[in-house]
Amino acid sequence: MTRSDDAPVVEIILRIKEEILKLRKTAGHLPCVDRNCERLLAGVAMLELDIVDVYTLLQDKSA
Secondary structure, three states: OOOOOHHHHHHHHHHHHHHHHHHHHHHOOOHHHHHHHHHHHHHHHHHHHHHHHHHHHHHHHHO
16 A cells, blocks of 8 residues: 555545635534535545555554
8 A cells, every 4th residue: 555656645635634624614604514524524534544544554664
């Protein structure tokens, strides 16, 4: 999994999470935005478990 081109994937996933959190903070007063942000964050959490956590673990192991 730890190919040299995996780092940008990890960065994109983390940036997506940050943008969803910004959206929720900005427009979370709207129930539809809040609900959809919650759903999006659940999907991003799965990506974090599948990719980010594994990438971080393997990077730490190889260091």
